[in-house]
Amino acid sequence: MYFDVLKQILEEDFFVADEITPESRFIEDLGLDSLLVMQLLLQMEEKYGVTIDGEEIEGIETIADALKLLEEKIG
Amino acid sequence: MRQIKILGFGTFVPDHTVTFEDQTRYRCANGETQVDLAVYACERALKNANLSIDDIDLILNGSAVPTQLIPSTASLIHERIAKGRDIPAFDVNSSCSGFLTALDVASLYIKEGQYEKILIVSEELASAGLNPNQKESYELFSDGAAAVIITASEEEQGILAVMQKTFSEGAHYTEIRGGGTGYPGYRHEAGDEAEYLFDMKGKQILFITARYLPKVFKEFYEKYNLTIDDIDLIVPHQASKALSMFMGRMGIPEGKYVDVVKDYGNMVSASVPFTFCKAIEEGRIQKGDTVLLCATAAGLTVNMVLWKL
Numbered sequence: 001m002y003f004d005v006l007k008q009i010l011e012e013d014f015f016v017a018d019e020i021t022p023e024s025r026f027i028e029d030l031g032l033d034s035l036l037v038m039q040l041l042l043q044m045e046e047k048y049g050v051t052i053d054g055e056e057i058e059g060i061e062t063i064a065d066a067l068k069l070l071e072e073k074i075g
Numbered sequence: 076m077r078q079i080k081i082l083g084f085g086t087f088v089p090d091h092t093v094t095f096e097d098q099t100r101y102r103c104a105n106g107e108t109q110v111d112l113a114v115y116a117c118e119r120a121l122k123n124a125n126l127s128i129d130d131i132d133l134i135l136n137g138s139a140v141p142t143q144l145i146p147s148t149a150s151l152i153h154e155r156i157a158k159g160r161d162i163p164a165f166d167v168n169s170s171c172s173g174f175l176t177a178l179d180v181a182s183l184y185i186k187e188g189q190y191e192k193i194l195i196v197s198e199e200l201a202s203a204g205l206n207p208n209q210k211e212s213y214e215l216f217s218d219g220a221a222a223v224i225i226t227a228s229e230e231e232q233g234i235l236a237v238m239q240k241t242f243s244e245g246a247h248y249t250e251i252r253g254g255g256t257g258y259p260g261y262r263h264e265a266g267d268e269a270e271y272l273f274d275m276k277g278k279q280i281l282f283i284t285a286r287y288l289p290k291v292f293k294e295f296y297e298k299y300n301l302t303i304d305d306i307d308l309i310v311p312h313q314a315s316k317a318l319s320m321f322m323g324r325m326g327i328p329e330g331k332y333v334d335v336v337k338d339y340g341n342m343v344s345a346s347v348p349f350t351f352c353k354a355i356e357e358g359r360i361q362k363g364d365t366v367l368l369c370a371t372a373a374g375l376t377v378n379m380v381l382w383k384l
Binding site for chain 1: 317
């Protein structure tokens with residue numbers, strides 16, 4: 001479920017036209033810059049009413065990494 | 076409005092430069108001290124204002140890192156340029172935004188009539204605390220200084236608006252832990268050198284800056300009923316190469332802000348006044364312009380001062 005939401009946001013709000021898979025890397029494969037990745041995470045925070053700590057974003061490079069964090073946060 | 080005007084200003088960078096790809100950084104290599112940098116900038120500001128130190132009645136030092144824990148760096152600067160004179164001197168520290176807080180304090184003093192001519196200086200010997208194993212910060216910082224002398228103005232010019240915020244969830248994303256009471260110098264042991272060097276968690280800073288900076292801008296605009304069109308030029312802290320990305324994301328067009336990260340890097344608290352003074356020298360800021368000085372700083376602190384020159 002979260003994958004579909006993330007995919008939709010990337011396509012509609014971040015204009016990502018590349019194929020999006022759980023393995024897609026935000027910067028190398030989808031063409032986002034580091035600030036856009038931060039903005040995407042902040043958008044997910046707002047959408048799901050969770051707070052992501054700065055320490056938790058370390059190592060987030062792929063869609064799967066972000067989904068794992070979201071699942072941990074939302075439960 | 077707190078009616079103030081600039082009497083003079085001065086900047087200083089060391090002769091020695093190093094480059095990292097297309098980025099130029101100024102680093103002291105001839106034994107200059109932090110206080111030397113401050114003194115050079117103050118002397119240039121006094122000369123620029125055609126004043127002597129005897130005309131000054133307060134010295135504020137707005138640097139982030141002190142020369143030593145006690146006394147204040149302002150006292151050490153006083154020792155060099157004002158020894159024996161009845162001029163109080165003290166530090167105002169809000170890390171990279173120290174100059175803005177010092178300007179805020181100074182303008183209030185002037186408005187209240189407590190002091191007439193105030194010398195504000197920010198100087199940083201960033202190279203003294205860089206960790207060569209932390210590439211991101213090691214290649215970012217420069218040494219430098221800037222000083223500005225302000226006084227009361229009879230004209231409609233001065234500080235229009237200020238806002239300072241602290242988001243302490245970011246308190247440990249930018250640190251020098253050693254040297255204070257937490258990690259006293261006398262407890263230093265071989266192998267814990269990193270505790271005494273600059274430590275920056277770049278990704279985390281980017282994350283909370285992306286979270287808060289646009290919100291602070293929005294609150295600032297709303298509180299003071301401003302739009303971007305009310306501002307002639309933004310002089311931001313030259314925090315990192317991400318500056319242009321941040322400005323772009325906040326809808327601030329190129330040309331509306333000064334970006335000299337490539338040429339000078341991040342001079343910690345000296346960045347904002349240095350960039351501001353250079354913009355005046357180069358004619359990018361003219362009398363009558365409204366300039367927004369803004370900075371993000373360790374803390375995380377966000378600081379904004381709107382100044383009609």
